[in-house]
Amino acid sequence: MTILLKNDPAIAKAHARYLAFTNDDQARMAYEARIAFQRDQLSREEAAKQQGLEQGIEQGKLEGKQETARNLKAIGMSIQHICQVTGLSVDEIEKL
Numbered sequence: 001m002t003i004l005l006k007n008d009p010a011i012a013k014a015h016a017r018y019l020a021f022t023n024d025d026q027a028r029m030a031y032e033a034r035i036a037f038q039r040d041q042l043s044r045e046e047a048a049k050q051q052g053l054e055q056g057i058e059q060g061k062l063e064g065k066q067e068t069a070r071n072l073k074a075i076g077m078s079i080q081h082i083c084q085v086t087g088l089s090v091d092e093i094e095k096l
Contacts (some may be wrong), residue, residue, distance in 0.1 A: 070096050 011069050020052045021027055065086040070080045073096060 066092075066096060069093050 005015055021031075035049055043044070057058050065088055069082050069086045069092075072085065073079075073093065077085075079090055082088070083090060
């Protein structure tokens with residue numbers, strides 16, 4: 001490492017800044033707080049994406065059941081049978 005520091009001024013400068021940074025408690029704490037904030041923010045974003053995906057899947061399932069119920073209703077199947085097939089309530093099917 002000492003050879004690199006002697007032979008390359010850019011590496012020596014970067015190393016000096018690194019040492020100054022790591023020896024500055026306040027700067028290091030601010031850096032660590034920023035990293036923690038960024039991790040928390042990413043975690044919240046991922047949780048929101050997952051929640052949105054789950055809601056979208058549930059909405060898609062409901063729409064699929066409703067479409068099936070409409071089709072079965074159109075061909076004259078009884079509401080009770082449609083309830084058994086789709087899992088929708090009588091009220092939900094009658095509103096379609």
